[in-house]
Amino acid sequence: MKTCPHLAPLERELSARGIALGEPRVSPYGESAGHWCACECTFDAPALRTRLALPDCVTYEEYDGRVAGSDATFHCRLCQRAIMGIHPHYAKPATRRIA
Ligand SMILES: [Zn+2]
Numbered sequence: 001m002k003t004c005p006h007l008a009p010l011e012r013e014l015s016a017r018g019i020a021l022g023e024p025r026v027s028p029y030g031e032s033a034g035h036w037c038a039c040e041c042t043f044d045a046p047a048l049r050t051r052l053a054l055p056d057c058v059t060y061e062e063y064d065g066r067v068a069g070s071d072a073t074f075h076c077r078l079c080q081r082a083i084m085g086i087h088p089h090y091a092k093p094a095t096r097r098i099a
Helices: 008-016 045-052
Strands: 037-039 042-045 058-064 070-076 083-085 096-098
Touching: 008 045, 008 083, 037 045, 042 070, 042 083, 045 070
Parallel strands: 037 083, 042 096
Antiparallel strands: 058 070, 070 083
16 A cells, blocks of 8 residues: 555555556655655546545645646545645546546
């Protein structure tokens, strides 16, 4: 497992779909937000939360900083681990959407 037990259902989902999850790296928001793993897909967050029964400690946020960068991320506030996907505004036609 690269993330934490709370994000594990999502990690397994990505792996089942053959979507690569990057190694944990310091969050783009700094050390205090923990270590995040990147993947090349967008998320239908409400659908995933329900289907995978993600716990309340896992939050989902989309951030569009334009040239400063962007992300769409499931973050576990207990473990400070995250799975960082692509913001829907920056998805390419080939970018897969996970629901
Ligand atoms: Zn956790």
